[in-house]
Amino acid sequence: MNAVQGQQPVRPFSLIVKPTGAACNLDCSYCFFLSKEALWDAKRQQMSPETLRAYLTSFLAAQPDGQVVLTWQGGEPTLRGLDFYREAARLADELKRPDQTILQTFQTNGTLLDDEWGEFLAEQGALVGISLDGPVTLHDQYRINKAGRGTHRQVVRGWEVLRRHGVAANILCTVNSANADHPLQVYRHFRDDLGAEHIQFIPIVERVAAGETTIAEAGWRDPEGAFVLYRQDGEQVTSRSVRPDRYGQFLIGVFDEWVNNDIGRVFVQDFDVMLGAVFGHFSLCVRAPECGTALAMEHNGDIYACDHYVEPGYLLGNLQTMSFASALEHPAQREFGRSKRTNLPTQCVKCPVRWACHGGCPKDRFCITTDGEPGLNYLCAGYYSFFNHATPAILEMAKLLQAGRSAAELMTTNWREASRVRCCVGSSSSASSASAGEVP
Numbered sequence: 001m002n003a004v005q006g007q008q009p010v011r012p013f014s015l016i017v018k019p020t021g022a023a024c025n026l027d028c029s030y031c032f033f034l035s036k037e038a039l040w041d042a043k044r045q046q047m048s049p050e051t052l053r054a055y056l057t058s059f060l061a062a063q064p065d066g067q068v069v070l071t072w073q074g075g076e077p078t079l080r081g082l083d084f085y086r087e088a089a090r091l092a093d094e095l096k097r098p099d100q101t102i103l104q105t106f107q108t109n110g111t112l113l114d115d116e117w118g119e120f121l122a123e124q125g126a127l128v129g130i131s132l133d134g135p136v137t138l139h140d141q142y143r144i145n146k147a148g149r150g151t152h153r154q155v156v157r158g159w160e161v162l163r164r165h166g167v168a169a170n171i172l173c174t175v176n177s178a179n180a181d182h183p184l185q186v187y188r189h190f191r192d193d194l195g196a197e198h199i200q201f202i203p204i205v206e207r208v209a210a211g212e213t214t215i216a217e218a219g220w221r222d223p224e225g226a227f228v229l230y231r232q233d234g235e236q237v238t239s240r241s242v243r244p245d246r247y248g249q250f251l252i253g254v255f256d257e258w259v260n261n262d263i264g265r266v267f268v269q270d271f272d273v274m275l276g277a278v279f280g281h282f283s284l285c286v287r288a289p290e291c292g293t294a295l296a297m298e299h300n301g302d303i304y305a306c307d308h309y310v311e312p313g314y315l316l317g318n319l320q321t322m323s324f325a326s327a328l329e330h331p332a333q334r335e336f337g338r339s340k341r342t343n344l345p346t347q348c349v350k351c352p353v354r355w356a357c358h359g360g361c362p363k364d365r366f367c368i369t370t371d372g373e374p375g376l377n378y379l380c381a382g383y384y385s386f387f388n389h390a391t392p393a394i395l396e397m398a399k400l401l402q403a404g405r406s407a408a409e410l411m412t413t414n415w416r417e418a419s420r421v422r423c424c425v426g427s428s429s430s431a432s433s434a435s436a437g438e439v440p
Contacts, residue, residue, distance in 0.1 A: 009062055009325040013293040016073045016307045017055065019084065021045030021299040024076040026109050026151060027219070029142040030176055030204045030240040032230035033075065035220040036310050039229065040300070046080060047299040049087070054301065054319055056091050062324045065099035068092075072105065073307070078112040082120060089124055103127065107172065109143075110158025111151060118165030129172045129200070130159050134179045134186035135193070141178035142240060159194060171196045176204040177239060180246040183253030191266055200269040201251065203242050205364050205378055209234030231311050232363045237378065248382030252389050259393050264408035274390060275407070277356050278398040278439055286361045292337020295327060303327045305336050308363045336362075345373035348380075353387035355439045356394075391440065 022036035023045055037045060047055075060068060070092065072085070085104070092102045106121075107129040121128060132155050133139040140150025162169040171190050173179075179186055190196040208216040209231070215222060216238050220230050242250075251270060258268055273284045282288035296307040301319030304310045314336070316327045327333060340362050347369040348359045359365060360377040367376040377383065397407035 009328050011293055011328055012064075013062075013295060013324065013328055014069065014071065015059060015324065016071050016294070016296045017047075018073055018075055018296065018298050019047035019052075019077055019080045020075045022075045023079055024074055024109070025079060025111060025145070026076065027144055027146050027148070029144065029219055030174065030206060030238070032206055032220055033310070035227040035230040038227045039298075039310070039312075045299050047084075051299070051301050051319065052084070052088060053091060055297065056088065056095050058319060058324060060092065060095050060097070060100065063100065065097060067101050067103055068096065069103045069105055071107075073107045076109055076112070077106055078108050078117070082117060086120065105129070107131070108158070109151070109155060110162075111145075111154040113158035113161045115161060115165070118161045118167060121162070121167045122165040125168075127168045127170070128162055129170045130155065130162070131172045131174075132156075132159070132190070132194075133173055133176070134182065135189040138179040138182060138186065142176060156194070163195070169196075170198040170200060172200050172202060174202045174204050175242045175247055175250050177242060177246075180242045180250050183250045184257055187254045187257055191262065197265070198267045198269075201254070203247050203379055203382075204240060206230075206238040206241050207232060207234040207363075207366060208236040208238055210236075229311065232309060235366050242379075242382075244379050244381040244383075245385070246382070247379055248385035251382070251386040255386070255390050255393075259390075260411060263397070263411055264406060271390070271394070274356050274387070274394050275397055275401075278394060282358075287356065287358060289341050289358045290337050291340045291362070292333055293328065295324065305333055308361065343375050345369045345371075345375045347371060347373065347376060351384070352440065353384060353391065356387045356391070357383050395440070 021040065022033050024031070024034060027034070059070075070088070089102070089104065096102060104124050104126045105128070106126060108131070110130045110132075131143070132152075133141075133143055136150065136152040139152040139155070143151050143155070145151055159169065171194070173186065173190070187199070190199055206216065212228075212234065213236070215228050220228050222228050254268065255271060258266060258271065269284065273282070273287050276283055277287060285291040285294050292305070294306055295316075296304045296310055297319065298304070298310065303316045303319060303322060303324070305314040305316060316322065316330050316333055340359065343362075343365070344359050348354060348357075351357070359375075360379055360383060364378045365375045367378050367380065368374055369376045393410060397410055400407050400409055
């Protein structure tokens, strides 16, 4: 083992790996990551067998004993072919330490999944996230193929492959301008039509710098159709982006349906993370006080600060010359993570729901506060309305758990009616009593 491979990180970290770079068989209108192919000259952006071995050797050496998560993303990771992942599984089993176990996870559009994939994923005990934005009319608005046609039918077919083979699967749903006004339609499609038990909602916020509106609305393509690299820059957003108020109302709509019917049966990441925050547990970097421990690695071994910051200014180094420990402790990366906390504007520092939010993702902090300070999250209004709305129920669930009881007991208290009173009273009292974003 060389020096690069052998260095041990001083902090836990996660890594998203992109074995096909930005390559994808779809052409989703809001997917800025498609433009990342402009970072490399190579026409074919695929991880080589040599890079795969180097990655697994270094990554497994850097992880503690216990479960090690291999996270494959894209672009569309299934484009790399099933044989690649069979080899990855074989190599991981060869290179892991005796007390390490491997969990392979995939984020995929699901359109290329078939029974052969289903058998492999089941054998591996894999966890798969399927990108789906709601029923057909909402999903097909932006999630289209290269011919401009909707993809809902093909995605659902992939979902059914996973269900048929007993593969654990989550639905990853973006909240965008097309589906934001239809929270119940979206949620009930996942719950009732597809039988989903784990759901993640991801807000679409595409930043647009001055003079880039035409390119941005064209899917980050110039007049000749070539990709123009998307960067986390600019103070405007595309028409596809979700409005802050609509995002908050979307979460509220889903929450009210969930809190009265589905606690303990359907697991929604936003709600689970909020409940965890009551106990000081932050399982999602977006809601954590600091970040900087969720790295991304491209097909050629380039290591970036974050999946949302795959752009030149956030390139930390390459796997061939940099260990993951060195990437984590790089001064630029340490500052990147700390700045999530240190750059909070005063409005955020004093906010009564800071405990659940912590300013959100740095990529979205491009607005001005009511006092004229920079650094306010674009989604702030939505966050504020949702967290205030959900806080009374979340705190009640926390009390149940602390008492050794099930959070699902909340559903027996006719929370829908009670929350109308509690939300009004609790919001005002919490706002007056909470200090510097502490849990009320």
